Amino acid sequence: MNPNHYNTIILGGGPAGIASALRRRKRGEKVLLIEKGRHLGGKLDFYEWEGYRWDKGPSLFTLPALIDELFQLYGKNPKDYFNYKLIDENCRYYFPDGTHFIFHSDPIKRQESLADFFNEAEVKSVENYIQKIGKTYEAIGDLFIAAPRRGFKDLFKAEILKQYPKFASRQMLLSLNKYNERMLKNEKLVQLFNRYGTYNGSNPYKMSGLYSMIPHLELNIGTYFPVGGMRAIAESLSKLAEEVGVEVRCNQLTKEVTKEGEIFKVNLGDSEVTADQFICAIDHVSFYENIMPDAQMLAKHKDEERSTTAVVFYWAIDGNYPEIGLHNILFSADYEKEFRQLFEDKVVPDDPTFYIHNSSAVEENAAPKNGQNWFVMINAPAGVQPTDEELERLRTQVKGKIKEHIGIDLEGKVLHEERWDMARIQKDTGSHMGSLYGAAFNTKTSSFSRHGNKSKKHKNLYFAGGSVHPGGGIPLVLKSAKIVDELIEKNG
Numbered sequence: 449m450n451p452n453h454y455n456t457i458i459l460g461g462g463p464a465g466i467a468s469a470l471r472r473r474k475r476g477e478k479v480l481l482i483e484k485g486r487h488l489g490g491k492l493d494f495y496e497w498e499g500y501r502w503d504k505g506p507s508l509f510t511l512p513a514l515i516d517e518l519f520q521l522y523g524k525n526p527k528d529y530f531n532y533k534l535i536d537e538n539c540r541y542y543f544p545d546g547t548h549f550i551f552h553s554d555p556i557k558r559q560e561s562l563a564d565f566f567n568e569a570e571v572k573s574v575e576n577y578i579q580k581i582g583k584t585y586e587a588i589g590d591l592f593i594a595a596p597r598r599g600f601k602d603l604f605k606a607e608i609l610k611q612y613p614k615f616a617s618r619q620m621l622l623s624l625n626k627y628n629e630r631m632l633k634n635e636k637l638v639q640l641f642n643r644y645g646t647y648n649g650s651n652p653y654k655m656s657g658l659y660s661m662i663p664h665l666e667l668n669i670g671t672y673f674p675v676g677g678m679r680a681i682a683e684s685l686s687k688l689a690e691e692v693g694v695e696v697r698c699n700q701l702t703k704e705v706t707k708e709g710e711i712f713k714v715n716l717g718d719s720e721v722t723a724d725q726f727i728c729a730i731d732h733v734s735f736y737e738n739i740m741p742d743a744q745m746l747a748k749h750k751d752e753e754r755s756t757t758a759v760v761f762y763w764a765i766d767g768n769y770p771e772i773g774l775h776n777i778l779f780s781a782d783y784e785k786e787f788r789q790l791f792e793d794k795v796v797p798d799d800p801t802f803y804i805h806n807s808s809a810v811e812e813n814a815a816p817k818n819g820q821n822w823f824v825m826i827n828a829p830a831g832v833q834p835t836d837e838e839l840e841r842l843r844t845q846v847k848g849k850i851k852e853h854i855g856i857d858l859e860g861k862v863l864h865e866e867r868w869d870m871a872r873i874q875k876d877t878g879s880h881m882g883s884l885y886g887a888a889f890n891t892k893t894s895s896f897s898r899h900g901n902k903s904k905k906h907k908n909l910y911f912a913g914g915s916v917h918p919g920g921g922i923p924l925v926l927k928s929a930k931i932v933d934e935l936i937e938k939n940g
């Protein structure tokens with residue numbers, strides 16, 4: 449048997465690539481996972497400095513069962529590899545007029561804290577909203593995220609027709625913002641729920657109200673935090689991959705993939721490996737542009753509107769500030785303008801909303817005793833690299849807002865800074881234009897036109913990951929790996 453021939457080769461060692469490799473290996477295949485970086489994990493990367501530890505990318509973790517499932521696939525106890533805790537405190541919100549509250553996942557605590565700033569009808573509207581999106585998700589969520597991409601012709605399939613009242617309801621027909629305006633009785637609550645549009649890097653004033661289902665995962669199912677930080681997801685899955693015999697090559701640049709007859713040939717520069725099946729788990733635009741050049745597919749997908757990128761500052765904070773929870777949001781005054789600037793003007797917003805993730809609030813060893821590890825994230829337009837002046841302006845704005853709204857003076861308190869931005873995200877992870885979640889979902893039909901999980905041109909070529917169906921974010925990319933595995937089985 450040729451040692452350089454595999455049943456399946458997977459390109460890209462992010463969560464989608466690792467999950468795809470594990471699933472194919474479980475089918476008894478000889479599997480090779482190729483990653484250009486120094487270790488597996490993709491955007492689940494990390495920084496360390498003098499006892500401070502930051503997760504570079506994802507910070508919000510939902511649906512841990514999708515990770516557990518990969519260990520269970522091999523009859524392992526997930527707890528022997530990967531542990532996580534349920535976090536009740538969903539997020540701390542700060543509004544420009546001084547309104548601030550903790551938004552809890554627990555309905556009783558949530559209603560109590562909202563009651564300090566909102567009247568009874570407004571609080572009730574939040575509870576009704578959360579219940580309603582739960583029902584919608586139960587009815588139709590999996591039709592979209594657990595199955596191959598739907599086409600327009602699928603709209604007439606029985607399983608979809610049955611759910612038509614929900615699927616074609618005003619949730620679908622209105623924008624997320626309009627839907628939220630109808631459902632919620634206060635503009636701050638509308639802003640709060642519009643924010644979930646950013647979970648796939650999209651514009652809540654354009655995307656379908658169907659995406660109101662996103663917070664269901666956090667608020668009805670739960671928000672979690674992995675013991676050891678988000679990096680523990682990649683580390684534990686990498687360990688499993690090694691144990692079960694997935695062949696992994698890190699620091700491996702892939703020059704080109706070609707198909708000759710039924711065989712995929714992968715040019716690694718100084719050697720070549722071949723496979724019967726190939727799974728692309730990198731951004732599909734980068735793939736069509738650089739790895740398996742395809743002018744037609746590139747033309748189709750390259751100019752699709754991208755989801756946002758980000759500027760992330762990783763700050764080593766001197767001091768302990770209990771006011772800063774695990775997840776914190778400081779909102780802008782004009783949210784609609786912020787999204788106009790992100791998607792139409794394509795500039796870094798002049799008054800951005802920003803997010804602080806402080807894992808030292810729940811993990812002692814994430815920072816030294818008298819310090820905190822802040823991850824400060826600002827959404828930015830895909831493809832636009834902020835200038836040094838803009839970066840400095842953002843630092844000043846963030847510090848100013850924190851002083852004004854939370855009362856923390858950061859003067860002299862940022863001991864060290866690292867940064868991720870459009871150009872670095874693009875270079876490090878291969879994401880086209882540095883976008884965090886592939887194409888944006890900014891039209892009512894975006895999920896139907898997203899790149900699917902199987903090539904229409906090349907037999908046995910599949911796609912998993914954040915740029916393709918069903919979308920970005922850890923839970924969805926894990927679903928994409930499962931969909932690909934099932935498609936391969938169906939074809940086989």
Ligand SMILES: Cc1cc2nc3c(=O)[nH]c(=O)nc-3n(C[C@H](O)[C@H](O)[C@H](O)COP(=O)(O)OP(=O)(O)OC[C@H]3O[C@@H](n4cnc5c(N)ncnc54)[C@H](O)[C@@H]3O)c2cc1C
Nearest residue numbers: 460462463464484490491505506507508878913914921922
């Ligand atoms: C700042 C930030 C915040 C985020 N926040 C969240 C969050 O809170 N929650 C959440 O669920 N998601 C979040 N995400 C999104 C999430 O990280 C992605 O959706 C997810 O990592 C996508 O997984 P993937 O496997 O498709 O791709 P990636 O994680 O991007 O991995 C792709 C891998 O492919 C490798 N690669 C690329 N090109 C090549 C090549 N030519 N040869 C070999 N290897 C290659 C890259 O090095 C990389 O390791 C965030 C992302 C960022 C950047």
